[in-house]
Amino acid sequence: xxxxxxxxxxxxxxxxxxxxxxxxxxxxxxxxxxxxxxxxxxxxxxxxxxxxxxxxxxxxxxxxxxxxxxxxxxxxxxxxxxxxxxxxxxxxxxxxxxxxxxxxxxxxxxxxxxxxxxxxxxxxxxxxxxxxxxxxxxxxxxxxxxxxxxxxxxxxxxxxxxxxxxxxxxxxxxxxxxxxxxxxxxxxxxxxxxxxxxxxxxxxxxxxxxxxxxxxxxxxxxxxxxxxxxxxxxxxxxxxxxxxxxxxxxxxxxxxxxxxxxxxxxxxxxxxxxxxxxxxxxxxxxxxxxxxxxxxxxxxxxxxxxxxxxxxxxxxxxxxxxxxxxxxxxxx
Amino acid sequence: xxxxxxxxxxxxxxxxxxxxxxxxxxxxxxxxxxxxxxxxxxxxxxxxxxxxxxxxxxxxxxxxxxxxxxxxxxxxxxxxxxxxxxxxxxxxxxxxxxxxxxxxxxxxxxxxxxxxxxxxxxxxxxxxxxxxxxxxxxxxxxxxxxxxxxxxxxxxxxxxxxxxxxxxxxxxxxxxxxxxxxxxxxxxxxxxxxxxxxxxxxxxxxxxxxxxxxxxxxxxxxxxxxxxxxxxxxxxxxxxxxxxxxxxxxxxxxxxxxxxxxxxxxxxxxxxxxxxxxxxxxxxxxxxxxxx
Numbered sequence: 001x002x003x004x005x006x007x008x009x010x011x012x013x014x015x016x017x018x019x020x021x022x023x024x025x026x027x028x029x030x031x032x033x034x035x036x037x038x039x040x041x042x043x044x045x046x047x048x049x050x051x052x053x054x055x056x057x058x059x060x061x062x063x064x065x066x067x068x069x070x071x072x073x074x075x076x077x078x079x080x081x082x083x084x085x086x087x088x089x090x091x092x093x094x095x096x097x098x099x100x101x102x103x104x105x106x107x108x109x110x111x112x113x114x115x116x117x118x119x120x121x122x123x124x125x126x127x128x129x130x131x132x133x134x135x136x137x138x139x140x141x142x143x144x145x146x147x148x149x150x151x152x153x154x155x156x157x158x159x160x161x162x163x164x165x166x167x168x169x170x171x172x173x174x175x176x177x178x179x180x181x182x183x184x185x186x187x188x189x190x191x192x193x194x195x196x197x198x199x200x201x202x203x204x205x206x207x208x209x210x211x212x213x214x215x216x217x218x219x220x221x222x223x224x225x226x227x228x229x230x231x232x233x234x235x236x237x238x239x240x241x242x243x244x245x246x247x248x249x250x251x252x253x254x255x256x257x258x259x260x261x262x263x264x265x266x267x268x269x270x271x272x273x274x275x276x277x278x279x280x281x282x283x284x285x286x287x288x289x290x291x292x293x294x295x296x297x298x299x300x301x302x303x304x305x306x307x308x309x310x311x312x313x314x315x316x317x318x319x320x321x322x323x324x325x326x327x328x329x330x331x332x
Numbered sequence: 333x334x335x336x337x338x339x340x341x342x343x344x345x346x347x348x349x350x351x352x353x354x355x356x357x358x359x360x361x362x363x364x365x366x367x368x369x370x371x372x373x374x375x376x377x378x379x380x381x382x383x384x385x386x387x388x389x390x391x392x393x394x395x396x397x398x399x400x401x402x403x404x405x406x407x408x409x410x411x412x413x414x415x416x417x418x419x420x421x422x423x424x425x426x427x428x429x430x431x432x433x434x435x436x437x438x439x440x441x442x443x444x445x446x447x448x449x450x451x452x453x454x455x456x457x458x459x460x461x462x463x464x465x466x467x468x469x470x471x472x473x474x475x476x477x478x479x480x481x482x483x484x485x486x487x488x489x490x491x492x493x494x495x496x497x498x499x500x501x502x503x504x505x506x507x508x509x510x511x512x513x514x515x516x517x518x519x520x521x522x523x524x525x526x527x528x529x530x531x532x533x534x535x536x537x538x539x540x541x542x543x544x545x546x547x548x549x550x551x552x553x554x555x556x557x558x559x560x561x562x563x564x565x566x567x568x569x570x571x572x573x574x575x576x577x578x579x580x581x582x583x584x585x586x587x588x589x590x591x592x593x594x595x596x597x598x599x600x601x602x603x604x605x606x607x608x609x610x611x612x613x614x615x616x617x618x619x620x621x622x623x624x
Contacts, residue, residue, distance in 0.1 A: 039624075076464055078464060079623060079624060096364075097468065098364040099360065099364040099466075101464065102363035102367065102465075102466045108464065110460075112456065112460040116382050117382065125377070126462075128377055128378070129367065129378075130367065130465060131362065131363055131370060131374065132357055136357065143355065173461075179360075
């Protein structure tokens with residue numbers, strides 16, 4: 001078996017002989033400093049810095065066009081940065097492209113399976129790109145098909161699979177080389193809720209096995225479910241960084257009261273709601289009142305004689321964090 | 333779907349620890365080293381697997397088409413035109429056999445280096461899968477080319493056997509024309525591949541290539557009659573045509589067609605030069621486009 005050259009944090013801290021500085025220093029599988037990518041006049045990624053320790057599920061959350069996919073391509077060693085530094089498993093993808101890519105499993109935003117090949121052959125062929133022998137690939141392909149719940153589709157053509165199945169096959173394919181780092185670019189975009197939950201479950205299992213997950217998403221629930229830590233990205237820059245819970249604590253209140261007064265009144269009602277909750281956000285279709293106690297806020301609204309068409313009290317989410325940070329919602 | 337299959341998977345997970353003990357991928361360092369050395373072959377393997385899906389078409393194209401042409405032209409038309417003096421002292425069949433061999437390779441090139449390239453970059457984005465693996469863009473391009481080269485060889489060999497059975501390859505060196513056909517396929521195909529790799533939007537360019545480049549080259553490259561029987565105004569089509577250079581070379585090998593040795597060298601230099609230039613351009617285009 002390949003033994004990762006990285007030492008886990010627990011191991012480090014359990015060895016008193018190591019110097020304190022080493023103990024403090026996390027073992028990062030990915031380190032980016034001032035990472036920048038420009039296409040002509042357009043700056044897609046504008047000097048972002050982050051580090052990811054081994055085994056973490058790290059997310060890049062942001063709207064379409066925020067620079068998430070570009071960042072992923074640079075981490076994936078397929079797109080060269082314009083400036084800044086980047087290290088994956090201690091290697092620079094610019095000079096060691098094949099070595100970096102050999103460490104990774106990649107699930108791209110758009111499926112690029114070999115539609116003309118059968119499901120199982122897709123896995124075999126992909127494994128060959130890593131120089132893996134057939135004696136390893138045949139049983140491994142069967143194991144991964146089982147993991148992806150596609151065993152009974154092994155001999156089908158890829159065309160015959162549903163969107164969710166294709167996605168799972170793409171994930172199975174990305175695992176053929178037993179990567180310790182998995183890059184997932186918008187893994188569940190375009191899937192129905194049930195298919196998403198199956199996929200999340202598979203990703204959880206990988207996380208339990210200690211695989212480092214790097215994922216981009218514009219779904220806040222996905223980020224909350226899967227990520228230990230995330231960066232909120234907008235226009236190529238990092239707006240905030242932290243665990244989902246800490247970001248919500250820092251940038252939002254505990255609860256949110258959502259009120260709809262009809263599209264005409266939403267815009268003008270703000271003044272009448274002044275003073276309720278900690279913060280007020282007016283959106284085209286609804287008004288959000290940020291408060292520690294949503295129910296209490298709703299009572300205050302009623303006490304002022306205001307009658308919203310609908311009202312909803314909910315927990316704060318990353319969507320609210322994003323709204324607070326950028327003044328826009330995640331999914332346009 | 334999920335309800336039935338989910339428990340099966342967790343069962344598999346339960347007995348998991350024992351089973352995968354034997355199943356370990358080699359280290360990333362080994363993957364990278366192997367890919368650096370053999371990557372082109374790995375990708376060629378993939379293309380061949382896909383080709384296997386239409387293997388029957390390839391064989392039919394290799395056998396059926398030349399047999400049809402040989403019968404129609406070499407046997408049928410020959411009864412009208414068979415004045416051996418006009419064709420360097422050989423039968424009309426022997427005269428056109430190398431030309432049909434070369435043309436078939438060039439037409440295959442016009443298919444294999446156009447639509448599949450578009451498929452790789454745009455339609456089904458098949459190049460982007462291997463691109464995320466340790467393979468490099470150059471290796472993806474060269475793997476594609478290697479697989480198609482193998483198809484040229486196979487198809488031309490089948491064709492040559494058919495031609496030999498017709499008795500239309502009197503020289504003992506006729507088999508060399510299989511290599512000539514492969515070279516001609518590459519010299520026409522690689523510049524075309526570079527062009528295909530540069531296309532972002534399909535506006536029927538490949539149909540135009542077939543109609544306005546491949547077909548005229550096929551007709552005016554000394555294929556069915558010697559090039560010098562054409563007026564000078566159109567002879568130049570032959571001079572810039574890989575089909576003409578390949579055909580003349582094929583004739584030298586298959587029936588000892590006599591031409592100045594310098595001209596024979598010029599044919600080889602022209603074909604090799606075009607193939608190399610096409611390969612350089614293709615490589616640059618692949619690196620540029622995949623690396624974005």
